[in-house]
Amino acid sequence: MKKTLTLRERYLSDKRKKKIKIIALQIGLLILFFGLWELLAQTEVIDSFITSCPSRMFRTLKLLVKQDLFKHLGITLLECICGFLIATVLGTIIAILLWWSKTLRKVLEPYIVVLNSLPKIALGPVIIIWMGAGYGAIIAMTVLICIIVTIMSVLAGFMECDEDKILLMRAMGANKFQILFKLLLPASLPNLISVLKINVGLSWVGVIMGEYLVSSAGLGYLIIYGGQVFKLDLVMTSTMILCLLAALMYLTVALIEKHVKKSR
């Protein structure tokens, strides 16, 4: 017997079907990609010595887990999170200072613009010499890459704030601190979250770049080492793990965003 659906039920079921279809296609694409890769490697259409292939990557992964994968993973993750947090907090504080003093803002404006367009990797040698060839240098690289964008976007968010709202608060007798904490910061929360999202991506760029320059451990080290000794399995496996970690960190921020949106 065919059950008749109400308009609402049909709408909801259609919507669910579409969602399932999208997810199925997304997973399908992934399977197709790895499947094709494996197939081409097995049939020796492509040289798996140069391109590696999923089965070899899986073997490398098992080997790595037995050896010291988690040490490398932990170090990279720690460097990344440290850099991310330092850059976000420090960048926000600097943005607040720049908002606070118009003179400071005007004076530093050209320097920030120049620093923003400078490829930060050019400072690599300087950082290594100053910070030593260790975690410090990698974190410094990460901070350097994230902080300028953080300063600029947070400041832009502050400057966008409605002048009338500030006028209203000043007429009520508010001081600058109160305008900052009761208006600007809460009002730019969505902006701050989008800065976090950008920084997740950038901090991975910084960490891997830092590890390419100096390091004796970490995922970036594994990739560069793998490249040097021509172990493409190692390069590809580490890259895949990197993908996974970056995705996880992004999802965490997205989760925070969802939570913040809900509480507003």
Added chain:
Amino acid sequence: MEILKIDNVSLIYQTDEAETEALKDVNLSIQEGEFVAVIGPSGCGKTTILTLISGLMKPTSGKIYLDGEIIDRPVGDIGYMLQRDHLFPWRTILSNTLLGPELQKKKTPEAVEYASGLIDKYGLGEFKKAYPNQLSGGMRQRAALIRTLAYRPKILLLDEPFSALDYQTRLKVCDDVHGIIKSEKKTAILVTHDISEAISLADRIVVLTHRPATVKKIYEPKLSGSPLARREDQSFSRWFDVIYKDVSV
């Protein structure tokens, strides 16, 4: 009793391009409990007068006295109401109305009670815990007025507070705001370009000249009742004609 005195105030703006004389020898005296409307050609410096009264800007010459004291900086005795309500979307209605006492570090249990009482009295009781986006435009403007009243300012400055509302809502909110201000016995200055709005709300209407603005004429229509009732008064259209001619010349 005189609550506000604008004594020979002039203001000259400086910008990179030019020097602009915005106000010239403005004199005005406002009594406690009075509702005064300021109208004039657009861009004549109506809003500037409010900015000066609030102490956010200093006159180039002349003095403004609030309750006998010279105003030269914002002291929190002024209630501002603007075209948009500017309620903070991340705060509940109650918390929005407590912004003033909070900023002035006077958020005592009495202040909370007073704000909460105002919300109840003016029909937003069930929305205390609601957020601004759950309210209609008219209700939001009422909440904005309550926020302004909650820190007991000596004088209210209304800068075209109804012009963002559609016509139907505007008449209703006009009535609302007028009723609330009268029942709280507040002094108010309304800046508007809408002549009928000025006649329907104000006890006195101050007409300004073109820039540099100065007081051209003061009308006292002596209509009574709510804004809607005044709009139906026989003499309403006569006042409108008189003032209209004066403003457009």
